[in-house]
Amino acid sequence: xxxxxxxxxxxxxxxxxxxxxxxxxxxxxxxxxxxxxxxxxxxxxxxxxxxxxxxxxxxxxxxxxxxxxxxxxxxxxxxxxxxxxxxxxxxxxxxxxxxxxxxxxxxxxxxxxxxxxxx
Numbered sequence: 001x002x003x004x005x006x007x008x009x010x011x012x013x014x015x016x017x018x019x020x021x022x023x024x025x026x027x028x029x030x031x032x033x034x035x036x037x038x039x040x041x042x043x044x045x046x047x048x049x050x051x052x053x054x055x056x057x058x059x060x061x062x063x064x065x066x067x068x069x070x071x072x073x074x075x076x077x078x079x080x081x082x083x084x085x086x087x088x089x090x091x092x093x094x095x096x097x098x099x100x101x102x103x104x105x106x107x108x109x110x111x112x113x114x115x116x117x118x119x
Contacts, residue, residue: 029116032106040102041073041086041117046095069094071117073103084112088119095119 047070054061071088086105088095097103097119108114 028114029106032108032114032116035108036106036115037109039075039105039107041075041084041105043071043073043097043099043101043103045072045099046070046097047072048094049090068092071095071097071103071119073105073117075105075107075112077112086115086117088117091119 049068049070051066051068052063053066054063056062068090069092070090073086074083075086076083084107086103086107088103104118106116106118
């Protein structure tokens with residue numbers, strides 16, 4: 001098999017994984033919308049992170065810096081006193097929230113590790 005054939009197979013596999021991941025994530029959110037409950041978590045922090053990627057090959061490589069934000073919050077179940085941490089997906093721009101604000105979270109009441117922050 002030649003290089004082009006291997007490249008096409010690799011591209012199909014990567015595309016398949018990306019599609020599967022997106023479909024699985026949407027299925028989780030759909031399930032939470034049907035069976036979850038809305039809670040308000042308190043924002044603890046807005047994390048600013050960076051990721052560096054390169055395009056091209058040395059010596060002509062160009063480095064790119066990507067900035068993103070993650071909202072981190074907690075919610076305490078008043079019935080049990082248990083606290084649960086939540087964090088958002090990566091956001092491409094600074095969210096409108098700040099520490100101390102409430103952020104809506106759609107959570108599985110039977111498993112608070114299954115959630116989706118609505119931002």
